[in-house]
Amino acid sequence: MKLLKPSLIALSLLTSCSVLAEKIAITNTTIYTATDNGVLTNASVVFENGKIISINPLSIKADKIIDGTGKIVTPGLISTMNQFGLVEVNAVSGTRDASAKKGSINFDPSYAYNAETSLIPFARKGGITRSLITPSSRDSVFAGQAFTILMNSSFDSVIDTKSAVVASFGGESKDSRASSLIELIEKLKEQRDKLSNADDESSKKAKAPTDEEEALTALLNGEKPLVASASRSSDLLHLIKIKEEYGVHIVIAGGEDAARVKSQLAEAEIPVMIKVVANLPGSFDSLHASLTTAGELEKAGVKVILFSPDSHMAKNLRLDAGNAISYGMTPQGALEAMTSNVAEVFNMDSGEIAVGRAADLVLWTADPFEISSKVESLWINGEKVTTESRQDKLRDRYISKDNKPRGYIKP
Numbered sequence: 001m002k003l004l005k006p007s008l009i010a011l012s013l014l015t016s017c018s019v020l021a022e023k024i025a026i027t028n029t030t031i032y033t034a035t036d037n038g039v040l041t042n043a044s045v046v047f048e049n050g051k052i053i054s055i056n057p058l059s060i061k062a063d064k065i066i067d068g069t070g071k072i073v074t075p076g077l078i079s080t081m082n083q084f085g086l087v088e089v090n091a092v093s094g095t096r097d098a099s100a101k102k103g104s105i106n107f108d109p110s111y112a113y114n115a116e117t118s119l120i121p122f123a124r125k126g127g128i129t130r131s132l133i134t135p136s137s138r139d140s141v142f143a144g145q146a147f148t149i150l151m152n153s154s155f156d157s158v159i160d161t162k163s164a165v166v167a168s169f170g171g172e173s174k175d176s177r178a179s180s181l182i183e184l185i186e187k188l189k190e191q192r193d194k195l196s197n198a199d200d201e202s203s204k205k206a207k208a209p210t211d212e213e214e215a216l217t218a219l220l221n222g223e224k225p226l227v228a229s230a231s232r233s234s235d236l237l238h239l240i241k242i243k244e245e246y247g248v249h250i251v252i253a254g255g256e257d258a259a260r261v262k263s264q265l266a267e268a269e270i271p272v273m274i275k276v277v278a279n280l281p282g283s284f285d286s287l288h289a290s291l292t293t294a295g296e297l298e299k300a301g302v303k304v305i306l307f308s309p310d311s312h313m314a315k316n317l318r319l320d321a322g323n324a325i326s327y328g329m330t331p332q333g334a335l336e337a338m339t340s341n342v343a344e345v346f347n348m349d350s351g352e353i354a355v356g357r358a359a360d361l362v363l364w365t366a367d368p369f370e371i372s373s374k375v376e377s378l379w380i381n382g383e384k385v386t387t388e389s390r391q392d393k394l395r396d397r398y399i400s401k402d403n404k405p406r407g408y409i410k411p
Contacts, residue, residue: 023063026044026363027066028044030072034074072366075339076379077339104212105144105187105212107142108144109133118389123314130150130348130380162224165215166229169238219249225251225345228250294306321337
């Protein structure tokens, strides 16, 4: 095997460093900041080494300058409540890894995550740059731990394996809905009592905490949120009381009835993750599902997060937000519900176009809430990532006149 000359090694290292240090500027564009600064026109943003380093500088010096005239820049959208890399084909059991046979609070589905799933490049077409992946369970109140990924399809794309504890509440076919709430309360109370007695002489020789105890302690200390899937207003009110009693940082997921208790949710400062297009009741728990829910919650002062649970169609998240706008949500609120609100609730360093934030950016051909707009360029942590998907490759393969499989060659 030939060894590289020292000069070639040095040149290679120098080249790789220069790529990493490349400073990029997008100029003459409209920026939707997802901050209190709102929309900036005829503006510029500069990023380097994965971070945004300046907005509207007096002078621009960059290795690459992109003219954004007539286009719009937004933060990368953040998808939530989906199973990217855990479920490939819903009808094929061997590709479903989102749940354990018996769910538990410490089930970590990130061990099954497949970064090379074909669903991620397809979702990038909708401007999605990060995602909160959540497990599912029907046999236990706790489904497990959520984890966070970068949507760049790389093997090191998992950036947090314990972003939240996921649990579900509501009507059950084989048990009372009260059972789930009681189980949560009992576990929180038991762990709180253990912590309060931790300094007692009798507990000094206690065993190291179990994984479940550590997860419950994190909830009690507010170190991570509890994503609670619930819809009926009575269940939401019980969850509000649990937050008041135990100090758990609760985030409602689903919340079809949330508008009926919006003032209580706002006062308790509980965020609500909703599916905009859930405008029909899927069960007796969600009789008040409506397209106006997002707008009503926003006006009441509730922090709203929009999600699309179908991983196969997650790219339509921005279009769902457009529907929310048409039914009463503000454009600023809809953008924040896919960016800064998610980042704040789940402790991410992205979600805003602000100095120091991760350079997760999307350059759109026009208004991202319009169905005719497209992603022109997309960066994740400052690195440009392709939006080409498997569907694009199939299209190009079968409309091409050359290199077709034999079965597609016409005589």
